[in-house]
Amino acid sequence: MKKIAVFTSGGDAPGMNACVRAVVRTALYHNIEVVGIRRGYRGMIDGDFVPMTSYSVSNIIGQGGTILKSARCDEFRDIKWRKVAYDNCVKEGIEGLVAIGGNGTFTGAELLMENFGIPTIGCPGTIDNDLYGTDYTIGFDTAVNTALDAIDKIRDTAASHDRVFFVEVMGRDAGFIAMQCGIGGGAEKILVPENPDSIDDVIGTLKSGGEKEKPSHIVVVAEGEEIGNAHFIAQKAKEALPNLDIRVSNLGHIQRGGSPSAIDRIIASRMGIAAVEGLLKGKNNVMSGIIDDKVVYTSFNDAINKKKALDVDLIKMVKILNS
Amino acid sequence: MKKIAVFTSGGDAPGMNACVRAVVRTALYHNIEVVGIRRGYRGMIDGDFVPMTSYSVSNIIGQGGTILKSARCDEFRDIKWRKVAYDNCVKEGIEGLVAIGGNGTFTGAELLMENFGIPTIGCPGTIDNDLYGTDYTIGFDTAVNTALDAIDKIRDTAASHDRVFFVEVMGRDAGFIAMQCGIGGGAEKILVPENPDSIDDVIGTLKSGGEKEKPSHIVVVAEGEEIGNAHFIAQKAKEALPNLDIRVSNLGHIQRGGSPSAIDRIIASRMGIAAVEGLLKGKNNVMSGIIDDKVVYTSFNDAINKKKALDVDLIKMVKILNS
Amino acid sequence: MKKIAVFTSGGDAPGMNACVRAVVRTALYHNIEVVGIRRGYRGMIDGDFVPMTSYSVSNIIGQGGTILKSARCDEFRDIKWRKVAYDNCVKEGIEGLVAIGGNGTFTGAELLMENFGIPTIGCPGTIDNDLYGTDYTIGFDTAVNTALDAIDKIRDTAASHDRVFFVEVMGRDAGFIAMQCGIGGGAEKILVPENPDSIDDVIGTLKSGGEKEKPSHIVVVAEGEEIGNAHFIAQKAKEALPNLDIRVSNLGHIQRGGSPSAIDRIIASRMGIAAVEGLLKGKNNVMSGIIDDKVVYTSFNDAINKKKALDVDLIKMVKILNS
Amino acid sequence: MKKIAVFTSGGDAPGMNACVRAVVRTALYHNIEVVGIRRGYRGMIDGDFVPMTSYSVSNIIGQGGTILKSARCDEFRDIKWRKVAYDNCVKEGIEGLVAIGGNGTFTGAELLMENFGIPTIGCPGTIDNDLYGTDYTIGFDTAVNTALDAIDKIRDTAASHDRVFFVEVMGRDAGFIAMQCGIGGGAEKILVPENPDSIDDVIGTLKSGGEKEKPSHIVVVAEGEEIGNAHFIAQKAKEALPNLDIRVSNLGHIQRGGSPSAIDRIIASRMGIAAVEGLLKGKNNVMSGIIDDKVVYTSFNDAINKKKALDVDLIKMVKILNS
Known part of the structure; x- marks a missing residue:
């Protein structure tokens, strides 16, 4: 050759x-x-x-x-x-x-x-x-660390305001990024396509967290997540738990770049x-x-x-x- | 006291x-x-x-x-x-x-x-x-640097794919963050509420950039921008310039957090x-x-x-x- | 229990x-x-x-x-x-x-x-x-990335001034950190205790690099390196290659900290x-x-x-x- | 022209x-x-x-x-x-x-x-x-933030081990970098050429800190500092306060590089x-x-x-x- x-x-x-x-x-x-x-x-x-x-x-x-x-x-x-x-x-x-x-x-x-x-x-x-x-x-490792860094930042504001954040990360049909940055970010819940969660599970977690006086939460959602994207799930959660201050952040293309x-x-x-x-x-x-x-x-x-x-x-x- | x-x-x-x-x-x-x-x-x-x-x-x-x-x-x-x-x-x-x-x-x-x-x-x-x-x-300075870091990452992917990105940053009714991270990020256009730009200006910039064989662009949009938010402006640009690969990234709450x-x-x-x-x-x-x-x-x-x-x-x- | x-x-x-x-x-x-x-x-x-x-x-x-x-x-x-x-x-x-x-x-x-x-x-x-x-x-992974970030920064200055840098990293008797951040940092030479290199090898690499018109170099040295620490090796290299602009940087305790x-x-x-x-x-x-x-x-x-x-x-x- | x-x-x-x-x-x-x-x-x-x-x-x-x-x-x-x-x-x-x-x-x-x-x-x-x-x-601003990031990391290890760190930063004959990253890093003492401190002052600060049950300290030293460089001052402090665990970190050339x-x-x-x-x-x-x-x-x-x-x-x- x-x-x-x-x-x-x-x-x-x-x-x-x-x-x-x-x-x-x-x-x-x-x-x-x-x-x-x-x-x-x-x-x-x-x-x-x-x-x-x-x-x-x-x-x-x-x-x-x-x-x-x-x-x-x-x-x-x-x-x-x-x-x-x-x-x-x-x-x-x-x-x-x-x-x-x-x-x-x-x-x-x-x-x-x-x-x-x-x-x-x-x-x-x-x-x-x-x-x-x-x-x-x-x-993969870089994207996970970029997403993790973003989640750490969102945690700052979530904890300061007792908020719940649904954070959507990339991954197409796979939950690898969500799983890694969710565990690394100390997420209270991780939604991945490989593991069907019902909306009720999510709501249950948020509810029991609120009762434990732990009102700030991070829920990491893989973009391919079966039960719907972060905005959809957040909407359902808002309806079920109107007293929680629920926000959504879609990390988007920053996950592709960087050294x-x-x-x-x-x-x-x-x-x-x-x-x-x-x-x-x-x-x-x-x-x-x-x-x-x-x-x-x-x-x-x-x-x-x-x-x-x-x-x-x-x-x-x-x-x-x-x- | x-x-x-x-x-x-x-x-x-x-x-x-x-x-x-x-x-x-x-x-x-x-x-x-x-x-x-x-x-x-x-x-x-x-x-x-x-x-x-x-x-x-x-x-x-x-x-x-x-x-x-x-x-x-x-x-x-x-x-x-x-x-x-x-x-x-x-x-x-x-x-x-x-x-x-x-x-x-x-x-x-x-x-x-x-x-x-x-x-x-x-x-x-x-x-x-x-x-x-x-x-x-x-x-302010931290938020600007966080947004700048995100823009640098988005630039990597924009340049690799010859894409145009509309990046929405925070600022409520003020363009300070947009201006700083736009100049720092080498943005081709910065849209702030204080300076009325028509959609036509934006499209003109993107068009002339394309002619200069500089097909990747970053347009920074302050959230309070008068002519509409990043998604709206991007939609208009897509209609006028269908050959460009136009994307939107809303940086969101990461701008509030961090050391x-x-x-x-x-x-x-x-x-x-x-x-x-x-x-x-x-x-x-x-x-x-x-x-x-x-x-x-x-x-x-x-x-x-x-x-x-x-x-x-x-x-x-x-x-x-x-x- | x-x-x-x-x-x-x-x-x-x-x-x-x-x-x-x-x-x-x-x-x-x-x-x-x-x-x-x-x-x-x-x-x-x-x-x-x-x-x-x-x-x-x-x-x-x-x-x-x-x-x-x-x-x-x-x-x-x-x-x-x-x-x-x-x-x-x-x-x-x-x-x-x-x-x-x-x-x-x-x-x-x-x-x-x-x-x-x-x-x-x-x-x-x-x-x-x-x-x-x-x-x-x-x-370990954090320390490697911290050292890598430092090497990237040193590379900026090495390339700007056509300098050779000997960068000493931690590791006690083991070359794991040196190896990872050396490969990741594009080092021209990595000295680890597990692999005996003679001073002559190092000098040979620097010499041939200079001849290839690649006058900036990073040599990563594990602190436990057999032939001596970074300062000692750099001194020997200076004596043998007086025309090169040789510097030493010991990364020190920053490698232990950080998120x-x-x-x-x-x-x-x-x-x-x-x-x-x-x-x-x-x-x-x-x-x-x-x-x-x-x-x-x-x-x-x-x-x-x-x-x-x-x-x-x-x-x-x-x-x-x-x- | x-x-x-x-x-x-x-x-x-x-x-x-x-x-x-x-x-x-x-x-x-x-x-x-x-x-x-x-x-x-x-x-x-x-x-x-x-x-x-x-x-x-x-x-x-x-x-x-x-x-x-x-x-x-x-x-x-x-x-x-x-x-x-x-x-x-x-x-x-x-x-x-x-x-x-x-x-x-x-x-x-x-x-x-x-x-x-x-x-x-x-x-x-x-x-x-x-x-x-x-x-x-x-x-300047980048160098200060690089030094600050290093000091934050060193603080992690200083606090974990109740240590005193003398951190030497660049600045030739000027204390600008030292002052900014010292205040930003929460340093207990900042030594700059513009402000003559006697060794006794430094030792006094470390001593009173130890008595307040605040045994970890960061002392930032500008490289041009009059009373000697970080290693010299640290040596004097060790002699006067043998019970403290005193270390030195010279940040060196990382301060010049980076985005x-x-x-x-x-x-x-x-x-x-x-x-x-x-x-x-x-x-x-x-x-x-x-x-x-x-x-x-x-x-x-x-x-x-x-x-x-x-x-x-x-x-x-x-x-x-x-x-």
Whole structure:
């Protein structure tokens, strides 16, 4: 293998740059040329390639976002456009790809491989942590700490005013962020899609808290939460408990940005190295992940389709920790 | 004067605890007894007084929120309940009050003084910075830096995806927070109530930015902005510029919390000292503020009713800085 | 078991308070009374016990340091004083202990058990991560991120002035902190006690960096590094490479403080729960740790005497990542 | 004026990049060409000029350090080399200079003007805040908050172990940083060069603190403090008070780096705009500063030679706030 390309795709996540850096430097270490593709599959179709040197990735390990940019690319679902993308790669002399992103990214890579046989290894870059085949995805730990910092701030004002706050955090269909920042933030209740709570449970918790003279509460709600989003649940709670001062805060996009945490920089670096070294060993169509602190490769098929389980036993902790 | 009381009222602000600490310690320094009133006027009516010692305020200088708590108290508008509050103060032996809060807080204090003659000095504690008689209010600098940090994070994701973000910040009827964190965050446009912008201006800026190949933008919107809140303006912009990827982020209550910045701790300490020493010198019905780095006292009447001007010339800066 | 005690001992670590909170609330959840012992073994000898309620540990999950305080206690090596400590526990009705700390803490607990048979479970609280029987110790992730933040700041000034910085981090005889924050900070070289580097290696790296027109460097040095501390190594490097602008920064005690990270709060909570539930199940003389995300108990003997290996393969990463 | 140059010189300070950005964009706004000179006077002698566009300064407002780099340049004291520098400027077509830095930077600029008549305006960029003609220098507020954050962390460990910490902060011959972060950090004592304290005073404070059962203390020491540096003073205190557990922490270079605070970004932007607009108005040999929130120009001569007074009355606050 003489030349590879690296790109980021899907929602940006802190640590993607650390991963790009690792891919570039590992390629150079093995005397492989490396180009960056800007805006993911969009740039692959447009032929938006940039040569990468050691200097291109200098001092980006601590930067949020992705210097290679990311974009939606609906055309990529059409084999006609995948052909264009593939032809661009061939013209550029690219013999392997490293794709940093989530589910959608890997689906695209799998199709490209299936149609045209270009070897690809993925690195799990998403704040949601919802990928099978790795304990942590790149960006998850940073997003959790950002959300936790926000919850700490909201706790200040909740405690000062004896208020109840429903805090909505990201996570699409997965409660990983909610669970971590909820436990870390000392939330009185955590609502995640994996664990159906009835509105009555929530109201019960708030009610018994009020009776214990603990009138300030934080309820963390994952955006994908089954019984409705934070505003909806808060509305129901207000109706049932009109004496409580109930507020809602949707943390929103701040959870995607910021300088990556130590863990995110380290796993991004390890996964990036593993991706390039995997390509060199002939691996293909797999995601490099870390399980029990060891690098493992999981087929794109499994990474996309298998469900990573949230340890719902952690929810029991919440009850104990609020005794 | 042998005994005074201190309380916080209105929306909590970072640095209120630093101010409480300064009030308590300054009183003790002058051999004056000091009690805290919990939950502001609410606690004054309920007789919820707690004796304060040097130890009560130990290690609170860096804590967000207010250890004395705050609450709404609509009854206080009724002289009947103000009489109850006053009687409680008399019973407790309180000869002077330090009120930490904003407009509403000082209005209450003024009425109490008018009705019953209890000397009160205020300290401006509000993140909004909308009080006449001080360059900075306690909490403003921290809120600005919190909002700035959020904008930096949002910039990461905006730049990665070539997006436009409308970021709504706090400020009620004042654009101080928006202006500071907008300039600090390198915003392409800042919308404040003091400076009427038409929707067309906003759209024009976004359009010309797109033409300059600068497709990512941050527009900071103060919550009191005349032409509508961030969601409304964003909707209009989407209609006019359907090709842009436009998002909204409402920073919300995180702006109230967090450990106070150096400036907030220092001005809170200075104002707290000045409040107690003002009471000792026979001052009354005034707010202690800092103008041009010097402590000044402003009558409650002026602090409440005069309008602190936002330097709208700063808005010109935004245009220059985006050249 | 009707009553237990919890204490912190040895160097303080962020997350100790989260662990104290978990111990207290878990005990209450199981209807067990719980007291705190102030200043570790010192307080056990002095009989410095404080009853703990749910409210005692309210809002401490995010606080650095330890509300129970910590202290050296050389007398505890003498069985005479251990007898005094034990008698105090008996008098207080304490039937089990939870000890939060490191090596020295567990050695004390083991002796106490051996002499007088009081059941004890430990929670690994030390920033150094040098305890066998757990992947992470409480405080480690926070300390790493604090050091990383400092290195990021130093990188700003190093890059602006083309300087070389030797940054000394904590870790006693272990390179865990150095390795994590070195990789995360993009250090050009990491010196840890587990991996003997000669001065010549360091000088060689700096020299080749200079030739690559990469004149700014960060070298992270663990305080226990064999070939000498940061000042000594920097001195040698200055002598060999007089043209480089070489500086030293010893990060010092800031690494111990600060609000704990999400991970530290979560593992502290899990380990605290596991400690109390372990006591209830009759476990004794063990440390509760987390390996591969599962709670495990390790005998004090192993925790103290077995050596936790640093993955020195990570050092190879440093070479690759600086290609 | 058709073309100007901007450079940074002396110790780097957070906000220098925000100032460079403002200078570049203001020049472009007025249709003036602008180049950057790398490494200050060093680059002026070497002819190391880089053309600056709006894009060159994109997304640097929040970056620590200086993208234009800085360096010592002893040759510049020699008129022979200043002639070389000047000739390079003339060759490049540079008609005016904006110099961002401190005392030494302005001394160089003054000489260059005196010898060859090239108009220069300075922007005060130094964390030390020791320049006459401005309330705040660029970088000061960030450095203070960085030091304050470190002191907060050290307080955690000091309080947990009942320790006394001597914390040395930067400031060369000025106590501005020490004073601000000392008051903000609730220090029990602040030692600054402007206010001679005898060792006995320090020891007296520590002693009386110990008697008040307040055994943990923070003493902030400015690096230029007259009675000796932190290590020296701590040694004396240890000898006098052997029962106290006394430690030293030198915060060092972390104080120079990091993302600038809101204030630093705003004043850097305002001063940068004022520098370019000053040049356009024919101003010369002056520093743009901000006093009482208004832009003012002060001659280099005054900025360098007049002494900015530290408000030593603030020291009285320390005594009151520790009552």
